[in-house]
Amino acid sequence: MSPAESLKYFNPELIMTGFLLLIIVVSLWKNYKGRRLALSLIAFAGLFFTSFALIQSAGENILIFHNLYACDPFSRFFKMIFLLCGGFIVLIVFQAREIKEKHLGEFYGILLSLILGMFLLVSSSNLLMIYLSLEFVSITSYVLTGFNRNDRRSSEAALKYVIYGGVVSGIMLFGMSYFYGLFGTLEIPAIKKGLIAALSTPYEASRPGSVQAMRLTVLAASIFVFAGFGYKMAAVPFHMWCPDVYEGAPTPFTAFLSIAPKIAGLAAFCRFLLTGFFENISNFLPVTEIPWGAILGILAAATMTLGNLSAISQNNVKRLLAYSGVAHCGYILMGLSALSGEGLFAFYFYSVVYLFMNLGAFVIVIIIREKTGQENIEAYKGLGVREPFIAVSFAVFLFSLIGIPPLAGFIGKFYLFAAVIHKAQAWYYLLAIIGILNSVISLYYYARIIKAMFIEKAVDEQPLQIFSFQKLVTFVLLIPIFIFGIYWQPLAKVATFLF
Amino acid sequence: MSVGLSHFLTIGAVVFSLGLFCVITRRNAIGVLMGVELILNSANINFLAFSHFSSGTIDGHLFALFCIVLAALECAVALAIVLAVFRNFDKVIDMEQLTTLHK
């Protein structure tokens, strides 16, 4: 489809860019009274109108810009998630003192561009497009990580993030080059045809020794490309940057970083995997004999276990939530390793639930960090007495992260386990057992915070003055945890709509 | 014998591993950035080689062009951050000492 006609399918992204520029312009006017409110309103409006445009374009399923960019329900679902997450972050940042008044404009501008980058990443079906959007997302997140210019930890985190991201995207690029070399094209569907041709019998007969070489290069190239996605979703071998960056970056951004880019990485990898290596999205017949199920399974087990084990001995709540994020990425990978319809459905469902749980937890961490200035568990001692509402909602978010039934976290985990057990192979049962052991281990370190809040005595008893708006945001985040825990049929219907 | 695809690929691989080696061993932040640039350029070599030899399309060239732009972009951002680190850690950009965030 030629770029001219395909522009009209592209308008959510266009609206987003429009608002992006508007914010930058508005941020030029300094020091008038309602500046913070105005900027936040514009940012929120931008997100709102984009989502409005997105809903308008429901139902389309076409490749635009010479099948460089896919406008399909899959990408729309995740775009909606990014908008939702962005919206909440804007609400949080509106009153977070961590982001100072005068830099607010830049923060919103870069944040919106980050969301735009993720829009592109999720719906790109061309290797070049993937690389460009991945770089777009990474660079904007380097900048946001180092946003507090005069904070040592923030700049150190940014430095590590830059170099780590650079190397890993370099590796990914290297892998892509081989894919291009082998199949001479950048579109993923075309690569699939090349794969079928390369690894099917007639081709082998003509050049005997080459099948082994071909399999090795394809394998190496796909693992290198996976490195790029793995780094974004913080899967095990590529997760080392995660704790340092989460601790260093400003907390509102850490909240965003722990949700949206992770889900974007997973979604992009899903698209790359399913369109590149499988017949079609419904019957999951593998094109090559690369055992993606086993690879993902091993990665999932490693990610879960390492994430949970490392989180146990953490005292800094942000680092603890970082490792818990790694662990949750492991759970999602477990779902994906099932490589079945239920697996994908579980991924979509869990990403929405994970959004609300993690956001809720980070909102509380931000509030406590602002009021007490500390991030370790001692700051939470006796919170149950000082601020019952905050303590109870934090407990609800943590119990949902553990996966205790009346809350949404359990339903998400239930779908993941259902997908794995439905495969009914010995190997997958083992993975399920590792999964449940991990959720028991996760109980321990989440319960340490809950124990500190409710059971231990507070240092000083007087309540913290928390803005009612922040309490409102917490309450708004609490509602979906309960609703999706009790009656999650609408969300299930939205998620099934996809495939 | 003339210079074929395999020669370019080997050069690409060599540059890639040199880049990796440079990133891992260098103590100075700027040196590490150089390593990163090397890795990105090795991918460019591959793209150009493949574009010229195996598939006749110009996608490879296109990709290389974009990579160069992005490498520059990344370099700019990275240097800005190194500058911030330089200012915050009172003139230290030695990677070994930047370990305030650990465990």
Place this chain on the structure above:
Amino acid sequence: MINYQTTTTIVSWVVFIPIIGVGSILITIGLRYLFKIDKKIADNLSRLISLISTLLAFILSLKMWGFFETGMNTLQFVHRFVWIENFNIEYFLGIDGINIALVILTTFITLIACIASVPWWGHVDDRHFSKRMTPGYMILLLILETGMLGTFCALDFFLFYIFWEIMLLPMYFLIGVWGGPRKEYAAIKFFLYTLAGSVLMLLAMIAIYYASEPFILADGRLAHHTFNIPALTASGQSGLFARANPILGFAFAKVVWIALFIGFAIKIPMFPFHTWLPDAHVEAPTPISVILAGILLKTGGYGILRFNFQLLPEATKWAAAAMAVFGMINIVYAAYVCMAQSDLKKLIAYSSVSHMGFVLLGYAAFTPQAISGAVFQMVAHGLISPMLFLIAGVIYDRAHTREIGEFGGLANKMPEYTGLVGLAFMASLGLPGLAGFIGEVLVFLGAFPVYKVFTIISATSVVITAAYYLWTIHRMFLGKFNEKWSALWDVNWRERFTLYPLAALIIFFGFYPMPIFNLISNSLNPLISVIIASGKLP
């Protein structure tokens, strides 16, 4: 297979009245902040609300008992509609012979616990648990009651699992926040043990779901798989799970049976998993250990009946001997450990472990007497152990210590209390004419022909139980009066309101247990006949 449709919604009312109570307590908290009501009034208000809601639930359950036709063996008071079509999950509550007795026991014991956690009548100092954060305490208590009632009434496996875990949270906080000195350790240990068990059950549930046959949901849609327990029971009894493909190389039915059994055995508690019970009891406040011993242990026993026995008859038959062995170990081992305890509450906790061992032994021998005896033992123990813990609570509120050795000759200072303790201890050691004896003798009678040696060894526990109870009475109540306790006062009205109803019921069911047997026997007997008739596992 009858496709049950909703008949009445009384069961939903019974299950969710406590939640209405929780709502109204939240409103009072809201009002307290708005209108600055003084703390004491707000606390009393929340106590009143929880008393009313538990009383209402109890009255409704009695009404249910009234309308329950003992003759038929089908589900009654069914309330069913499709909850989540996406995963064929239904909201399905129903009452039949197995859970009617336990539902009524739950509402009654929660009412007793509610009365016991109200500090009226009798001087209670401010550090006492019933004075701290009362609205929170009452909310958690009511949520706990809903969890328990839901667990007993749920007939959809998923709904059962959700209620099963809802019980977990309030209990963790109740022990953790209002508990004794080592409350954190006891609370987290309880949470870890039970969660480990229930996640194991989660996997078994999903495996059963995917092995189940297609079934028509409440709204007429055909579902490929189902969580509906009556449907699963029918397919289980037709040998579906025995034929299902093996898990990790072992027979499907065996692996699933063991997974479910471990989940329930932790709650019973069975021998190797029982170490959480003494800690939880010692640290929990009195009304909470009343509920913990009175009802929470029965959810394990009920679960085995409803899931292991009904869904997997062949595997039950295969594992019967193992169940009998563990039952016997529970009985004899816990009896001996009881003798070595110096803390009164720990002694009662271990005696609960010993008495729940009877339930396991009763289950293992598939004779009508054994299984009716086991279910009756659960009901009788559900009456006796709350009385025992209330007694421990009475002495702890006065002397702030539970060391048996420190007391002596209390009989002349607190005669009425000694009488009640005597009655409770005699009931617990199985004196004929009291409820404890009926359960014990029926389990022994039923299990004797099938497991002769195990029953005889378990019967020796009769002597050991008598020994440690009498020795406790001797050390605490008889002999020279220990002047240190001259300030103790006898039983006050709050304690009387909780102890006398229990004592009356224990005596009544000791002499006339037929009302309970009429309820339970005609749905247990077909259950056993199916298990006996089931074939061999591969």
Place this chain on the structure above:
Amino acid sequence: MEHAAFQQFVYLFWIPFFPLLGAVYNGLLGSALQRRLGEKWIHAPAIVFPMLSFIITIAGFVKLTGLDPHSRALYCNAWSWLHIGNLNVDIAFWMDPLGAVMAFVVTFVGTLIHIYSIGYMRNDPGYWRFFSYMNLFMFSMLILVLGDNFLMMFIGWEGVGLCSYLLIGFWYKDEKNAVAGMKAFIVNRVGDFGFIIGVFLLFWGLGFSLETFDSSSLATVTSEETHLNSSLVIREIEESLQIESVHEAFTGKKIFGFSLVTLICVCLFVGAMGKSAQIPLYVWLPDAMAGPTPVSALIHAATMVTAGVYMVARLHFLFALSPFAMTWVALFGAVTALYAATIGFFQYDIKKVLAYSTISQLGYMFIGVGVGAFSTGIFHLMTHAFFKGCLFLSAGSIIIGCHHQQDMRKMGGLKTYMPVTRWAYLMACFAIAGFPFFSGFFSKDEILWQAFNSKDMMLPGGGKIIWLLGIVGALCTSFYMFRSYFMTFTGEYSENPHHVPKESPKQMTCVLVILGFLSIFSGFVGMPHLWHVHNLFETWMEPVFESSSSLIASEGYTHTLEWMLMGISVAVAIIGAWVAGWLYKNRENPLPGKLLASKKQIIRIPYNLIYNKYYVDEIYQHTIVWLIMNLRLALDWFDRKIIDQLVDFAGTAGRWLGRFAGYTDEKGVDGAVNATSDMVIFSGLKLVTIQTGKLRNYLGVVLAGAIILVIANYLFF
């Protein structure tokens, strides 16, 4: 099973429930009444209720005599108790001649003792508690005696155990009494363990073959067939055993290598041993004397201890089926009789003497029922209730008279101060020793004759050994009884002269007179056939035991031999009395003092042995009790250290490894959870250390991870 055949007698229900009303009345209102209105309000109802049930028993007696012998029974079904599967048990009462006699003994002696205890327990603070427990005891004993099935009998069985515990430990302020009460209950409980196993064996043994029983065999048997024979109602078992087929099948069955019938009877007899204080389980009775004397009289002499004899008599049809069981019972009875009698020699506490004499007399009753003379055994039980009751009550009045003095050495010459007690005591001594024409003579002599005459004993020489043991026992009995008489009543009262012992008040002495009268003349009811006189008691009990009479065989010796044996037993009684008189009358004879002081081993060893009651208590203490006490400590340690720590063992290993790896303990692990998660915590600690903060390591991990993935995939797939 149609009940119409038996005479419906609704008032049977009220015999046990009147005392229960009394117990509840005193139990709830007693303490208030005693404080406000005085003791009259307590003992009045406490006596009226047992008297009412006595009157109903007499009415039952009269009704029974009216019925023809073969269906002479009254039945009353109160309500259905347990109906599950093939177990059908009701709260039902059944009075046949045996039940009537037992009910008569219990109610009559019980009422008398209640009247007696008004005087004995006057202005005791626990007055109301005493009468409430006594009434509760009457209720449990009547349930035991009149219950028509085993579970009812078991309610009574444990009920009387409970009441004996409460009454022995009545004066609980004194540590010794409390321990005695606890000991009684636990030893009874051991007996009950045997009883309950016997009941299970019987219940299942009747309907099914226990060897091959498994859960399915219950389902295969059709319902009405099992209903026929496996039941707990005693008379139904008796009827079903009359049927030839069931009889053959039942006697043929085997279990654990023994014949089923024998095992049932032995287990049931273990229960009897516990309750009636026979050889291994008698240790609690002497300590039970710590209770007030009316308690010892009622419970530990007249009624409760005889429950074992009643049970064996009630199950005569079972015991008759197995000669081994009969021999077992008779032998235990005989050995206990002799053994307890010897201990009586050197006891100085008057109540201990009577306690050992009770054990010995119970031995005689078991000889009676053991050799098959069931009615004679019951007859001795009745007469024993009278004269032993009289002995204990007179001992009580002595104790009251001498101001709570129980040691016989400190008494003497009481015959002048307490004439009525003395004559009652003397008459009872004559009766128990077996002087002719006294009640003891008729019942004990008849037992010895039946023992001598019985053929079923599997001992060499049949019943002769039993008879011999019995005769020697009789000698010792008469010796220690008269020794106690002479030591207390003859000689002069040497104790502190200023308060002289005085006769007990009227209520106590009139009871003594009644019992003394009965211990003399109650024998005439059951005179031996030898004298060609109509034996009333025999004919009255005959219909009850007729079903087993065919199985009991007797030698059929001539009358002359019977006369000779009667002569021997009279001679033995007289010799015993004379020797006692010679040694202990008026304390003139120095011989007993010299014997005590002598150092010679041949006297010292037997004396110490008998005086310390053959060290049986100490043996039990050092074997069974020591074993249980140490086992409980071992298991508790096991539970705390192994099971709990097993879960935590990983934790301790984790901490140890942490220390070993130079990682100080308190920094990371806060030890809140000792579950396996401690090991998990430790591994968490180790994993986190690779997060060194140096970027170099991070990228190293990336590279390593990528390479491992590629190689693993290539190799394995």
